[in-house]
Every structure is written in C-alpha cells, then in structure tokens.
Amino acid sequence: MAKIVECVPNFSEGRDLEKIEKIVEPLRGKEGVKLLNYEADKDYNRLVVTVIGEPGAVKNAVIQSIGVATNLIDMNKHRGQHSRMGATDVVPFIPIKGMSMEEAIQLSRETAKEVWEKYNIPVFLYEKSATKPERENLATIRKGQFEGMSEKLKDPNWKPDFGESKIHPTAGVTAIGARMPLIAYNINLDTTNIEIANKIAKCIRHSSGGLRFVKAGPVEIPEKGIVQVTMNLTDYTKTAMYRAFEMVKMEAKRYGVNVLGSEIVGLVPMEALADTAAYYLGLENFNMDKILESGLME
Amino acid sequence: MAKIVECVPNFSEGRDLEKIEKIVEPLRGKEGVKLLNYEADKDYNRLVVTVIGEPGAVKNAVIQSIGVATNLIDMNKHRGQHSRMGATDVVPFIPIKGMSMEEAIQLSRETAKEVWEKYNIPVFLYEKSATKPERENLATIRKGQFEGMSEKLKDPNWKPDFGESKIHPTAGVTAIGARMPLIAYNINLDTTNIEIANKIAKCIRHSSGGLRFVKAGPVEIPEKGIVQVTMNLTDYTKTAMYRAFEMVKMEAKRYGVNVLGSEIVGLVPMEALADTAAYYLGLENFNMDKILESGLME
Numbered sequence: 001m002a003k004i005v006e007c008v009p010n011f012s013e014g015r016d017l018e019k020i021e022k023i024v025e026p027l028r029g030k031e032g033v034k035l036l037n038y039e040a041d042k043d044y045n046r047l048v049v050t051v052i053g054e055p056g057a058v059k060n061a062v063i064q065s066i067g068v069a070t071n072l073i074d075m076n077k078h079r080g081q082h083s084r085m086g087a088t089d090v091v092p093f094i095p096i097k098g099m100s101m102e103e104a105i106q107l108s109r110e111t112a113k114e115v116w117e118k119y120n121i122p123v124f125l126y127e128k129s130a131t132k133p134e135r136e137n138l139a140t141i142r143k144g145q146f147e148g149m150s151e152k153l154k155d156p157n158w159k160p161d162f163g164e165s166k167i168h169p170t171a172g173v174t175a176i177g178a179r180m181p182l183i184a185y186n187i188n189l190d191t192t193n194i195e196i197a198n199k200i201a202k203c204i205r206h207s208s209g210g211l212r213f214v215k216a217g218p219v220e221i222p223e224k225g226i227v228q229v230t231m232n233l234t235d236y237t238k239t240a241m242y243r244a245f246e247m248v249k250m251e252a253k254r255y256g257v258n259v260l261g262s263e264i265v266g267l268v269p270m271e272a273l274a275d276t277a278a279y280y281l282g283l284e285n286f287n288m289d290k291i292l293e294s295g296l297m298e
Numbered sequence: 299m300a301k302i303v304e305c306v307p308n309f310s311e312g313r314d315l316e317k318i319e320k321i322v323e324p325l326r327g328k329e330g331v332k333l334l335n336y337e338a339d340k341d342y343n344r345l346v347v348t349v350i351g352e353p354g355a356v357k358n359a360v361i362q363s364i365g366v367a368t369n370l371i372d373m374n375k376h377r378g379q380h381s382r383m384g385a386t387d388v389v390p391f392i393p394i395k396g397m398s399m400e401e402a403i404q405l406s407r408e409t410a411k412e413v414w415e416k417y418n419i420p421v422f423l424y425e426k427s428a429t430k431p432e433r434e435n436l437a438t439i440r441k442g443q444f445e446g447m448s449e450k451l452k453d454p455n456w457k458p459d460f461g462e463s464k465i466h467p468t469a470g471v472t473a474i475g476a477r478m479p480l481i482a483y484n485i486n487l488d489t490t491n492i493e494i495a496n497k498i499a500k501c502i503r504h505s506s507g508g509l510r511f512v513k514a515g516p517v518e519i520p521e522k523g524i525v526q527v528t529m530n531l532t533d534y535t536k537t538a539m540y541r542a543f544e545m546v547k548m549e550a551k552r553y554g555v556n557v558l559g560s561e562i563v564g565l566v567p568m569e570a571l572a573d574t575a576a577y578y579l580g581l582e583n584f585n586m587d588k589i590l591e592s593g594l595m596e
Contacts, residue, residue: 006590036593052593096590181590188582245579261580267590270568276575281543282559284486292304292334292350292394292479292565293591 004097005055005104006036006181007062008266010089011047011069012078014040019072020047026064032057037267043221045080046089048184048266052096055107062091063114066174070119074170075146081219085142085149086172088115092127093178104178105129112162112176122153122163122173129177131161138175139215146172183233183241183272184265186219187248190258194220197227200251204229204244211247213239226260236272242279302395303353303402304479305360308387309345309367310376312338317370318345324362330355334565343378344387348565350394353405360389361412364472368417372468373444383440383447384470386413390425391476394567402476403427410460410474419469420451420461427475429459436473444470481531481539481570482563484517485546488556492518495525498549502527502542509545511537524558534570540577 013019020040024047027035032054040047049065051058066088073087091111095104105128112123130136134157144152149172152158153165160173167173189197197218202208205216213235219228229248233239249259271288278286288294311317318338322345325333330352338345347363349356364386371385389409393402403426410421428434432455442450447470450456451463458471465471487495495516500506503514511533517526527546531537547557569586576584586592 034593036590037587052590241575241579259580261582263582264584264588266588267593268588270572270589270591273572273575273589274568276579277539277571280578281539281574282557284559284561286562290562290564290566291568291571293568 002097003055003099003103004052005058005099005107006050006052006094006096007058007091008048008050008094009062009065009091011049011065011073012045012075012080012084012087012089013047013069013073014045014080015042022072023047023065023069024049026068027051027061030057030061033061039266041082041265043080043219043223044082045078046082046084050267055099055103058093059107059111059114063111063118066091066115066121067119070121070168070171075172076170078146081221083139083142083145084172085144085146086121086168086174087170088121088174089142090126090138091174091176092182093176094181095178096181101128101178108176108178115174115176116160116162119168119171120163121168121171122160122166124173124175125161126175126177127179135161137215141175149173180235181269183236183268184231185233185241185244185262186228186230186265187245187262188221188224188260189227189229189252190260191227191255192220192222192225193255193257194218194227196252196255196257197229199255200248201229201231203251204231204247211239211244214244233272236269236275240275240279241272242276300395301353301397301401302350303356303397303405304348304350304392304394305356305389306346306348306392307360307363307389309347309363309371310343310373310378310382310385310387311345311367311371312343312378313340320370321345321363321367322347324366325349325359328355328359331359339380341378342380343376344380344382353397353401356391357405357409361409361416364389364413364419365417368419368466368469373470374468376444381437381440381443382470383442383444384419384466384472385468386419386472387440388424388436389472389474391474392479393476394479399426399476399478406474406476410472413472413474414458414460417466417469418461419466420458420464420471422471422473423459424473424475425477433459439473447471478533478535479567479570481534481566482529483531483539483542483560484526484528484563485543485560486519486522486558487525487527487550488558489525489553490518490520490523491553491555492516492525494550494553494555495527497553498546499527499529501549502529502545509537509542512542531570534567534573538573538577539570540574
C-alpha cells in the first residue's frame, strides 16, 4: 500500500492574496502531492494549507513553500489575532495511510534539518517529535510569540532542536513535528465580552480541568461583534466533537450567552462528523462501514 | 476527478444459493468495479446487489450479471412476496461522485439499449430516466407484475422504451434508470401503539402532506416492545435526514411518546451524515471539501 502523509503548514499571512498564492504555488501540480485546501483568515492574518501525498514529495514541496514564505513575510510587521512566532509558524505531519507515527516523526526531523540548513530558521520539534516533554505542546513553545522569541532563545532550556539560539530576523522561529489528525474547531458566542470566552475555554480545556483532548482559548472577532472559543481537538476518537460543542453550550448558559454556531478550520476526518451525526440522531448499530464511500477507500 | 457510480440491481432469485453466486460472479474482481454488498431474501425470493465504481466498468459488469440472471431464472416459476416483473427486475444507477444526474441517465440509457440488443428483454426507463411522467414511479410500471405484463405491453401507452411490445418469455421485463441515493431510515418510538406510528408517518410523508422526499409508514417491532416510523428518504440533498428526524420528534411529543433513537438500513452517503453534523453543530462555511477523505477519492 502506498504511504500517504498529510501536512498542514501554517503561514503568517492571511490578507495579501498575491503573497498567499505565491506561498501555495510550490504545492500545486507536483507529482505525488495533492493540494487539498488552503484558507486565509484575515482576522488571524494566517494561512492554513493542507497537502496530502507521498511522504518524500510532500516534504520537498512544503520546504519550497517555506522558502517562499521566508522571502515574503516580515514578522516585525505582522499583526493578527492568532498567536504566532514565525513566518512559517508550524508544520505538522500526520500519518494518514500505510505509514507509522515513527515514520512521520522521521519525516518531520528531515524537514526541520533542511529548513535550518536552507533558510537559517531555527526549528523546534514538537508533539510526537518533541525531544523534551515541555516541547510537546505547541503553545508552550510559542509562548512569548515572535516578539519575545529573541529573549526566550537565550534560555538554554529553549535552545532550538535545529539551528542556533537566535531567531531569523524576519521569519522568526518554526515548529515542526508529527501528530495525530487534529480538528481546528471554533465556537461562536453572541457577545463581545472576551472574558466570557476565556472562562468557557478554561472549563473545557484539558490543561485547566476540562476534556482530555481539547486545547482551547478565547479570541475576539470585533468585525462580527462576537467572541470565539477557539479549540484544537487533538484526538477526536477519544474526545468527540459534539461533546466539546455541547459542553461549551452548557457553560455559555451560565453567562446568558447564546452559541451562534461553529466552524471547522481546515479539514475534518469523516469519522468525526459521522460520530456527531450518530450522536444527535441516536443511531443504533452504526459504524463507518455503513458509509457508502468507505467501500471506495480500501 | 474520477467519476463514481453506484448500481443496485435487483434479481428475482433469493433462495437458490448456487444461482445467486453465479449472478453475482461477474461483479467480483473486475478492474474499476467494487462489489459492496449482496443480500438475498427468501420470503421476497429476491436478490439485491450493490456495486460501485467507474461508470463504464460498472455498466459492463452489470450487463454480464443480467445475462446470467436471464439464463438462470424462469419467471413463469417464480413465487415471492415482493412485486416483480422480470428476472432482472430493476437496475438503478446512482451518481456518487464527479458525475451529474444527466450522466447517470445517459449510462442507464446505454445499459437499457444493450440489455435489449443482447438479451431481447424489453426495458422501461424509470425515475430520472423516465420518458413520460407515469414512468417515473417504478410501482406504476410494475403494476400487473410478470403475470400481467404480456397484456399490459399491448397498450400503446406501455410500449417499452427499448424493445418490442412483447415480454421476454422467461425473463419478462426490466426497469432501468438513474436516481438519487436513497436512505432507508427508521425511527424508534417508545410505545407499542402502532396507531401513533401511523399518524406520525402520515404527517411526515409527501403523499399525505409531509416532506417532499419522504416515504413513510408504521411498523411494529413486538420483540422490542416498540413501534417504528420506517422511511425512505428519496433525496437527502433536498429533504435532509435531520429534518425528518426532528419532525418525527416534534409530532411524537403530541402523543407524549419519546423518540428512542434511529437506525440506517443499508448504506448512507457521507454527505447525508456530514449535513446532519453541520446542522447540529451550526457549522458555518461548511462543505464536503472540508472532509479529509474527499481528497483521497479523487
């Protein structure tokens, strides 16, 4: 069986369409690489790209995109609502088919090495590729953001896994690693009060007593007059999507705030949505083999 | 993008396992054709087969199966509880991916033409392929069944779309057409009162004032001490699954009866479940391209 890896690089440019197209360009029309999706968010000022394909081909194409982003983005001028530390902020590799997590880790290490050698960007290995427990969590690595990274890297505990203890002057620092499929999931609240989103995020996230595979934080979306609880669901097979949604709804009631809806950023595995539908419809004897398309992918 | 069609031929043999295997045989191990499922019903004396794959390959394989069924089944000797008019009773083609309904109709016409030319079986085009409104509904075409078909075909209104006005002496008549994927969906009610299921079925089905693409009726499940509203959702893109579910729940309240859950019989298209999840989560900007596996099937 062919090995298939997914890669979801996040770049710090969500507004300039010309630059966005140039960053995505190396991922188009390459043998063994399929560009599945790219989404630019103006508020976040961030671009999330999803490619899938043969591991070596995906690695090479993504490294080219990182090169373009390094040339086009100056982090000293970057403003946006999403935490970030580099022009290429984070590059996760996700084993999808015929590939072990170990192989995905190896691929992430090779990528990290090349990014340092080619572009002089220091790289932290994160998630399953982390070399120390405190580097598993991206938020811990990114704490201080671009503006604080120069200082942070002076701390011997924060010596990058590849490269020197000095940020790239315009492209900052990049995190690269292997991980499980992740769902980036945001829930919209009918309020402008960021403190409410913050309190709900605290209830729901693992780090402060919530659900085991949820990371969460508050975000303001002033143009829409709302706030969001922004989440990463890091293992939807154990912490279901609908459970996170219902729990946010439950907590929102406490503040008399309505949940307006939600959004998936990037891609979502079919199983996560099927499981959600099965929950709300109370489906008995349901499994993924009941989905017509399951038969197509064997 | 590769085109994918589903085909669900129904054959009038549900008892003789040797014959059943011979009918299914041409659908096994063919390039571009995947046999998903086949189910023989003894009471119905009927075989329902589900295959999926590349349109041309599926068409050719199904035509071979029809040839085998034509040789093995003598309708003059056929007895069973399900209405039927031919050895190959009905052959629906369902566009699944990268394929328009128009293309599925074209495929059904090509199949019908070959079935007539190769096997001398007269064919009616039905559902979306119908050439007259009264030929859309299979039940209307099949009225009179095998035993009444010789007489029925003499009526100029019932001249077959392909072939002469004379049945095949042992294989009868076949209906071939394109249709939307159909979802067999049952909702369980916490009561033994069949009259309540009947009243709810009447509210929800198209024929008595309900939702446009719902057929519904009541069923007793005495072993479980419940009744069901049993439904066919004939176009889930227009009458969504969750809408049927919520409407049954709403009507059940009137009788103080709880909805216990629901079940899907057979297969369900991914889109129907994704749409259901999107409704309950209030997903904004959702479309099928957001599903990771969509990219794998192109």
